[in-house]
Amino acid sequence: MNKFLSVNSVNITYWEQGQGEPVLFVHGAVGDHRSWELQRHSIAEPYRYIAFSQRYFGTEPWPDNGSEFSAATHSADLAALIRGLGVGPVHLVGWSYGGAVALLLAVHHPELIRSLFLFEPTLGSAVSDPADAALLAQDRKEMFAPAAAAVKAGDTAAAVKLLIDGVTDRVGTFDDFGPEMRAVLIENAHILPLMFAAAPPPPISCAQLAEIKVPVAIVVGECTRPFYRILADTTHRCIAASRLVIVPQARHLWPSQKPSSFNEELLGFLRNIDLHGQ
Numbered sequence: 001m002n003k004f005l006s007v008n009s010v011n012i013t014y015w016e017q018g019q020g021e022p023v024l025f026v027h028g029a030v031g032d033h034r035s036w037e038l039q040r041h042s043i044a045e046p047y048r049y050i051a052f053s054q055r056y057f058g059t060e061p062w063p064d065n066g067s068e069f070s071a072a073t074h075s076a077d078l079a080a081l082i083r084g085l086g087v088g089p090v091h092l093v094g095w096s097y098g099g100a101v102a103l104l105l106a107v108h109h110p111e112l113i114r115s116l117f118l119f120e121p122t123l124g125s126a127v128s129d130p131a132d133a134a135l136l137a138q139d140r141k142e143m144f145a146p147a148a149a150a151v152k153a154g155d156t157a158a159a160v161k162l163l164i165d166g167v168t169d170r171v172g173t174f175d176d177f178g179p180e181m182r183a184v185l186i187e188n189a190h191i192l193p194l195m196f197a198a199a200p201p202p203p204i205s206c207a208q209l210a211e212i213k214v215p216v217a218i219v220v221g222e223c224t225r226p227f228y229r230i231l232a233d234t235t236h237r238c239i240a241a242s243r244l245v246i247v248p249q250a251r252h253l254w255p256s257q258k259p260s261s262f263n264e265e266l267l268g269f270l271r272n273i274d275l276h277g278q
Contacts, residue, residue, distance in 0.1 A: 002014070002015060002033075003015065003016065005081060005084050005085065006084075007077050007080040007081050007084055008076060008077055008080050009063070010055055010063040010077070011060065011063075012052055012053065012054075012055070012077065012081055013032070013033060013052065013053045013058055013060055014033060014050060014051065014052035014053070014081070014085075015033050015040070015049075015050070015051050015052075016048065016049060016050045016051075017040060017044040017048075017049045018043070018044030018045065018046075018047055018048045018049050019047075019048055020046060020047045020048050021047055021048065021090075021091060021114070021270075021274075022047070022048045022050055022085075022087040022088075022090045022091065023043055023047045023048065023049055023050065023090065023091040023093060023270065024050045024051075024052075024082065024087070024090040024091070024092055024093065025039065025049070025050065025051040025052075025093045025094075025095075025098075026052075026054070026078065026092065026093065026094040026095070026098030026099070026101055026102050027051070027053070027054065027057070027095060027098050028095045028096030028097040028098045028099075028122075029096060029097045029163070029188075029191070029192075029195055030160055030163060030164070030185050030188040030189065030191065030192065031057065031095075031098075031184065031185070031188060032053035032054075032057045032058035032059075032184065032187075032188060033051040033052050033053045033058065034051075034058075034184045035051075035095070035184060035255075035256070036051040036093075036255075038255070038256060038259035038263075039051075039093075039255065039259060039262065039263055039266070042260075042263040042267065043263065043266070043267070046267070046270075047091070047270065048087070050085070050087065050090075052081060054074045054077065054078075054098075054101070055068070055069070055073060055074060055077050056069050056190075056191050056194060057188055057191055058187075058188070059187055066193075066194045069191070069194035069195070069197075069198050070198050070199055070201070071097070071100055071101055071104055071198075071200075071201035071202070072104070072201065072202050074101045075101050075104035075105050075108065078101060078102075078105050079105055079108075079109045079112060082112045083112070088111070088112040088113075089111065089112055089113050089114040089214075090112065090113065090114055091114050091115045091117070091270060091273075092105070092106070092113055092114075092115070092116050092117070093117045093118075093119075093266065094116070094117075094118045094119070094121055095118075095119045095120070095255055096119070096120055096121070096122055096167075096228075096252065097122055097195075098121075099118040099119065099120065099121025099122060099123070100121050100122045100123040100201050102116060102118060102121065103116075103118070103121055103123045103204060103209065103212075103235070104123070104201060104202065104204065106212050106214070107204055107208050107209065107211070107212065110211075110212065110213070110214070113212075113214050114214060114273075115214050115215040115216065115217075115269070115270070115273055116212070116214060116215070116216045116217070117216075117217045117219070117266055117269050117270075118216070118217065118218055118219065118235070119219045119220075119254065119255060119262075120219070120220055120221065120224060120228040120231065120232055120252055121218070121231060121232065121235055122227075122228070122231055123201060123204060123231065123235065124136060124200075124231055124234075125200070125201065125202075125203040125204050125205065126204060126205060126206040126209055126234050126235065126238050127230060127231070127234050128206065132230045132234070135226050135230060136226070136227055136230050136231070139225055139226045139227040140227050142166075143166045143167060143169075143225060143227060144163070144166060144196070146162040146166060147159040147160075147162040147163035147166060147192065147196075148196050150162055151192050151193050151196055156189035156190065156192050156193070157186055157189055159189065159192050160174070160185050160186055160188075160189045160192065161174040161175075163192070164177075164185060164253070167225070167251075167252040167253065168225075168251040168252050168253055169225050169251070170251065173253065177256070181256060206234075206237075206238035207238075209235060209238035209239050210238055210239060210240060212239050212242075213241075215243075215269075215272075215273050216239050216241070216242035216243065217242065217243045217244075217245055217265075217269045218232050218235050218236040218239070218242050218243070218244050218245070219232070219244075219245040219247060219265065220232035220233070220244070220245070220246055220247070221246075221247050221249075221250030221251045221252060221254050222246050222247060222248050222249055222250055223249055223250060223251050224250070224251050224252055225251075225252065228252055232244070243269075245265060247261070247265070
């Protein structure tokens with residue numbers, strides 16, 4: 001059953017199950033707490049699973065016209081959620097945009113974090129290599145341009161399909177999902193105009209990332225786009241003690257496409273912390 005918590009004057013929808021150390025999941029774009037449904041049962045057996053819908057995502061009414069949509073807002077909401085639930089420090093799992101939100105939290109509120117497991121986080125301000133920056137910008141444009149054009153034309157449903165096919169660099173990815181996952185994506189189509197208009201996340205430097213001291217796993221698909229590979233590699237280099245995991249044959253939607261593989265990797269990371277503290 002969905003639960004609700006008032007956070008920074010808005011109601012946040014979340015789901016929790018299980019006991020033990022809290023593992024909190026932060027979804028990416030065109031998703032909500034249901035994006036992690038394929039992780040829930042596996043994680044809730046040994047841990048306390050918590051997944052939530054970030055502000056403006058999901059099916060709840062908006063608190064305003066969407067003008068507050070930003071990574072800074074979502075990071076502040078995440079901090080308030082952890083405090084409101086009384087569960088910190090948490091093991092934080094972030095995917096894509098959710099990984100960027102998680103990194104912002106880790107830099108500004110390190111006391112709330114027990115560990116970070118980030119799949120292809122999209123925080124780009126630490127990229128300093130000119131060649132990487134140029135390729136990053138080029139691939140981002142190629143990936144998002146068709147979806148952005150559909151949003152501009154007012155067809156957000158088409159934009160979702162184009163976005164999902166774009167982030168995996170494979171036409172037909174959206175159609176390959178089952179009806180439940182496609183419904184979650186379509187029900188979050190309304191955030192695309194906000195996402196494309198949003199300001200970049202607050203700049204976080206490589207030196208700031210280097211100050212993160214908790215156990216960190218940066219996970220990236222072997223077949224992912226250059227955009228995600230560059231961001232994952234940069235984050236890993238900046239957090240010197242982090243572990244880089246390259247998943248064979250995986251692309252950006254690996255947690256939904258191969259959930260058993262994702263769950264196994266995450267559980268192994270968490271168990272290693274339980275055993276060794278790192």
